Amino acid sequence: MCVHRSRSSGGETKRSFGGVGFFLIVDLCKRSNENHDFVNESHDFVNESHDFVNENHDFVNENHDFVNENHDFVNENHDFVNENHDFVNENHDFVNDSLCIQSDEL
Numbered sequence: 001m002c003v004h005r006s007r008s009s010g011g012e013t014k015r016s017f018g019g020v021g022f023f024l025i026v027d028l029c030k031r032s033n034e035n036h037d038f039v040n041e042s043h044d045f046v047n048e049s050h051d052f053v054n055e056n057h058d059f060v061n062e063n064h065d066f067v068n069e070n071h072d073f074v075n076e077n078h079d080f081v082n083e084n085h086d087f088v089n090e091n092h093d094f095v096n097d098s099l100c101i102q103s104d105e106l
Helices: 019-105
Strands: 003-007 013-017
Touching: none
Parallel strands: none
Antiparallel strands: 003 013
């Protein structure tokens, strides 16, 4: 910063900014404010990115929950099918036993 010192008639020192120095300070302040604006916008972007990532994680977790529920349903269905096969096999055994008894009676 350019500071010009001059003596007034009363012996006190006066400070005055030279024209070029003043404009350099104004320009530096303007650039500093623009830099702060850029940094704030960058922070906003990072925060929005974090929000997006968190929402994506939530979506992935919900999808995993859905897949797990689907696996549970499939496993229950397999159990039901296995029980049905057992019932059909028992029924076949019963029919075969009945036929054997009838054949022996003939």
